[in-house]
Amino acid sequence: MEQEIELADEVPAVEWLNNDDQIEQLDLQTIANFNFNRVSSDEIIYQKKQNKCKMVGKYVMGDKLGEGSYGKVKEVLDSENLTRRAVKILAKRKLRRIPNGEMNVRNEILFLRSLKHKNVVELIDVLYNEEKQKMYLVMEYCVCVLQEMLASAPESKLPLFQAHKYFVQLIDGLEYLHGQGVIHNDIKPGNLLLTLDDTLKISDFGVAEKLELFASNDICTKGQGSPAFQPPEIANGHDSFSGSKADVWSSGVSLYNITTGLYPFEGDNIYRLLENIGKGVWSIPEGLDPLLTDLLLNMLQFDANKRYTIPQIRNHIWFNSSPIDTGNRVFVPPLKGDVSRSSTVLPYLESYHYESRQNNVYFTEHDLNEAEELARQQQMQDSSSSSHQISKKNSISNDEAYSTRESSDINKKRRTKKKFISCVSVKKLTHCRQS
Amino acid sequence: MLPEYEIRSSFSKSVSLALDKSTNKYVALKKIAVDKYNDENFKKICEEVKIIKDLQHENVVQICAVFVKDLEVHTVYPFFCFGSAKEAIKNFFSSGFPEIICALILKDLLLAVEYLHSRGIIHRGIRASHILLNQKRAVLSGFRDATSLIQNGERIKILYTLPLHSAKSINWFAPELLEQNLYGYSEKSDVYSIGITVCELANGIAPFGDLPTTLMLTEKIRGNQPSLLDSSTFPSEEIIFQAMDSGIGIGEAWAADNTRQVYSKRLLSDPFHKFAEECMARNPENRPSVNQLLTQHLFFKQCRNTNLEDQLKQILQPVDLNKLSLENIAQKNIGDSDNDLIRDIASLNIQANAEWDF
Numbered sequence: 001m002e003q004e005i006e007l008a009d010e011v012p013a014v015e016w017l018n019n020d021d022q023i024e025q026l027d028l029q030t031i032a033n034f035n036f037n038r039v040s041s042d043e044i045i046y047q048k049k050q051n052k053c054k055m056v057g058k059y060v061m062g063d064k065l066g067e068g069s070y071g072k073v074k075e076v077l078d079s080e081n082l083t084r085r086a087v088k089i090l091a092k093r094k095l096r097r098i099p100n101g102e103m104n105v106r107n108e109i110l111f112l113r114s115l116k117h118k119n120v121v122e123l124i125d126v127l128y129n130e131e132k133q134k135m136y137l138v139m140e141y142c143v144c145v146l147q148e149m150l151a152s153a154p155e156s157k158l159p160l161f162q163a164h165k166y167f168v169q170l171i172d173g174l175e176y177l178h179g180q181g182v183i184h185n186d187i188k189p190g191n192l193l194l195t196l197d198d199t200l201k202i203s204d205f206g207v208a209e210k211l212e213l214f215a216s217n218d219i220c221t222k223g224q225g226s227p228a229f230q231p232p233e234i235a236n237g238h239d240s241f242s243g244s245k246a247d248v249w250s251s252g253v254s255l256y257n258i259t260t261g262l263y264p265f266e267g268d269n270i271y272r273l274l275e276n277i278g279k280g281v282w283s284i285p286e287g288l289d290p291l292l293t294d295l296l297l298n299m300l301q302f303d304a305n306k307r308y309t310i311p312q313i314r315n316h317i318w319f320n321s322s323p324i325d326t327g328n329r330v331f332v333p334p335l336k337g338d339v340s341r342s343s344t345v346l347p348y349l350e351s352y353h354y355e356s357r358q359n360n361v362y363f364t365e366h367d368l369n370e371a372e373e374l375a376r377q378q379q380m381q382d383s384s385s386s387s388h389q390i391s392k393k394n395s396i397s398n399d400e401a402y403s404t405r406e407s408s409d410i411n412k413k414r415r416t417k418k419k420f421i422s423c424v425s426v427k428k429l430t431h432c433r434q435s
Numbered sequence: 436m437l438p439e440y441e442i443r444s445s446f447s448k449s450v451s452l453a454l455d456k457s458t459n460k461y462v463a464l465k466k467i468a469v470d471k472y473n474d475e476n477f478k479k480i481c482e483e484v485k486i487i488k489d490l491q492h493e494n495v496v497q498i499c500a501v502f503v504k505d506l507e508v509h510t511v512y513p514f515f516c517f518g519s520a521k522e523a524i525k526n527f528f529s530s531g532f533p534e535i536i537c538a539l540i541l542k543d544l545l546l547a548v549e550y551l552h553s554r555g556i557i558h559r560g561i562r563a564s565h566i567l568l569n570q571k572r573a574v575l576s577g578f579r580d581a582t583s584l585i586q587n588g589e590r591i592k593i594l595y596t597l598p599l600h601s602a603k604s605i606n607w608f609a610p611e612l613l614e615q616n617l618y619g620y621s622e623k624s625d626v627y628s629i630g631i632t633v634c635e636l637a638n639g640i641a642p643f644g645d646l647p648t649t650l651m652l653t654e655k656i657r658g659n660q661p662s663l664l665d666s667s668t669f670p671s672e673e674i675i676f677q678a679m680d681s682g683i684g685i686g687e688a689w690a691a692d693n694t695r696q697v698y699s700k701r702l703l704s705d706p707f708h709k710f711a712e713e714c715m716a717r718n719p720e721n722r723p724s725v726n727q728l729l730t731q732h733l734f735f736k737q738c739r740n741t742n743l744e745d746q747l748k749q750i751l752q753p754v755d756l757n758k759l760s761l762e763n764i765a766q767k768n769i770g771d772s773d774n775d776l777i778r779d780i781a782s783l784n785i786q787a788n789a790e791w792d793f
Contacts, residue, residue: 060649079649082605083597084615143617196595196617332617340616346656353650 053352055079056136057127059087062345066145070095070105070206075141077345084141084343085124092133100224104206109137111182111205119173121193121203142193142201143341144332150189150258152333157261160289160323162330166192167255168319169200174247175310177202181211183218183243186225187250189257194332209243218243227270227277228263229253232302235277245304248313252299259292260285264300291318440464440511452514455499461514462499466507479599480508483578486556494547496567496576512576517751520573521564524639527751530697531639531664534707539743540566540636541710542735543573544629549725551575552622555584559598561628562607563635571744580604584622593619606643607631610655611719623719626728630714634661637703637711658717663708664698706734 054061062075071089078085095101112123125138146166150156158166170192177184184191184202191204207224220243225234231249233241256264264282267273280302284293295318301307313319335341440462445451453464469477487498499511517523520540524531532540544566551558558581565577580598584591597615598604605613609627612620635641642661643651662668710732716722729735 077649079647081597082613082648082652141615196615196619340614340618342614342616346653349649349653353653 051348051351053348056087056129057125059085059127059136059138060345060348061087062343062348070098070101075344076138077343077349084345086139086141088137088139090135090137092135105135107208107210108205111208111210112137112139115177115180115182117173117176119169119200119202120176121201139203140195140201142203143196144194145190146192146194146200146258147189149194149330149332150261153261153330155261158258158330159326159328160259160292161325163255163258164318164321164323165198166194166200166258167251170202170251170254171310171313171319173200173202174251175314177208178218178244178247178310181213181215183209183211183220184247184250185209185220185222185243186229187247187254188226188229189254190226192254211243218245220246225250227273228265230274230277231304232278232280233304235274242304244310245307248299248307248310249304252296255292255299256296260288289318289323291316291321295319453511455511463512463514465510465512467510468507469503477508479579480510483581484510486578486581486583490550490554490556492547492550494543494572494574495550496574496578515567515569515574517568517570517747519564519576520566520568520636521562523568523751524563524636529639531637533746534637534703535737535741536743536746537633537636537707538735538738539741539746540568540573541629541633542729542738543743544575544632545725545729547575548625548629549729551581552625552725555590557582557584557594557622558625559612559628560604560607561625562604562632563641566632568747570747571742573743593621595619604628605648606641606651609719610658610717613652613655621719623722623724626714626722626725627716627719629725630711631661633711633714634663637663637707638698655717660712660715660717663703663711665701665703666699667702668708669695669698704734704737706732706736710734 056076058079059076060079062077064072064074065086066073071091071094073086073088076085076087077083090105092102095105098104109123109126112121116122121142122140123137124140125136127136127138128134129136150158157163170187174184174187182205184205185207186204187202191202193201193203195201207222209220209222211218219240221240227235229250231241231246234246253264256262262285265273265276267276282300284296288296295308295313295316298308298316299313308316332341439456440453441456442464443452443454443461446463449466451464451466453462454460455462467480484498484501487496490497496512499513501508501510503509518526520532531537544561548558548561558575558578560577560580561575562577565575567574567576582594582598584594595615595617597608597612607628609620609624611618612624612627631642643654646654710728713723714728723731
């Protein structure tokens, strides 16, 4: 198994390339070499595509779960205790292009390391690869983003009992965060994750702020969260604002969103949107539960001083009610057809453990065409001879299914020809880079 | 020296043999330093104790007492003269227990697990090292990963999370438990662990022992299951080499001539094979419940006219600990193994020429 990087020692220092010019030069070099040359087809070398098993530290890499502005999030498997995890991959190159990117990441690591709560996503491990200038944040595995679930739900909203369940957990987590002096600054369904057992986890601390230990107030200055969830005081461009009240507002917008499928404020563009928020005029859709409406009115209170605090939310009747289970619970939607959302690392392990070790099968397009021609001729012959043909064909087309892995040798040979291929290198050109 | 318990000897750093002065009985004393553990671990210990204290069954381990002294939590368990089933295998039955003893141990184990399941508790750590043996019965212990299906006053049907202290028990886990997907797992995952334990008891070695964990995972997910080794299943040498090539469940230990001969000479009953197979069915829905196994399985027919005490008496005899002088124990080299002492003690009383009847 390819050992990509070593597990960093106890207190790994971030050894980023600090010279930006150096990186710029790296980029330039790559771009300089990136021009379009004509190449004849037999000069392009292909390699059989494999589910190549990659490892980072003790973690086996799986498929991509999502992509944020900072980099990919992939699923991984801890090869020692077989726990599913998620890893946030951060590349220095990308971070540089984002305002405050590096600061934000440092922030996030710092916060997450010190936080531990049922409703806050847990940072398990941090790994570094100096050569690649990458950082890996290993986190608890969550099966779904709340937003994803919303998108799959009818009218993009959850039944009240389910929304209530998540909201209570959101407030639990938020209360803990504020107690730890952490203002999240970016509460929204896109940052709320769900675990397999339907526990909500607050994630993404990129723009969170930590208050001074003995600070007498919770004044924040950053406000870099998502526009639609920002309170009026930020939309109106105030320099400083109450952090906890801002989080309460965003939680209010989130609650509004998951119960109605709508946003209290909209706008054709970000300026219109902020303008609308700044005015603070919004309406409750008809037919919404009156108690919930009352809670929303108090959470989406224009004046931050009059806006509910978390203890007030906790005392609200709707918060303490338990809406009836109406039986129309929204489930985690299938991922690429997989209802169970099984580990995406498994196919990589399968191919690592069972597929024959004939790695690095290279061939050119010329070879490929010849092989195809040969196969076509063979098929012509076969079709005239037997009626088994159809079933054979089926098993060939069933390329990805493991069930056919153990089928007869004849099928196997054919299948390899049809396997997906990827261009790995082109003769003469050293840098072949996808745009 | 503790007020009521006089420590006689230590089995390992954390477990010692002690004499309960009030009852004049021997107990096992387990101590865990509190300051070494973080909150979570301490909570786990508390939970474990709480679960065991709620249980009352002759095949479930009891806790005699729990107390804190010098920043250490002491848990007092009754003393089991043969240690755990794993130790008994290591010391006396290197190629596994004879079938009849397996059946008797398993019957006790199933009674314990049936009781747990009826109370909504999943054990999640069933394995030979968690089965304690004395002259009369087998008792289930090791409740660190046990969990209740009754949470917040509701009975939940499905669990999802991998137990915290799973690293050691991982080879015994059911495939659906390891998969950690939205289908989750239920008390049927205990039945799978029983299946692996059956192999461990009968073969003398735990399945998947020397496989990389990731291969163990894919093997289980593919539905490949280990089997009981006897003349009907034990592969010829050719197959062994093939299997070693592909890395499927054949360890160095299996290749050892001695044990191989034992396997190829003995014949385990059909119901025994079936029992193991059924327990390890890939799909939890096809796995029988513990109750079904106990009441309907032919395998337990052989237990009717005998009991563990009679069977063990023929082979092993426990020691009267009182006869052992303190110095005698102190002189023994207390090594890394938890139960060197038990081996030392028990070996004194084994009939030197006893031949195992497999």
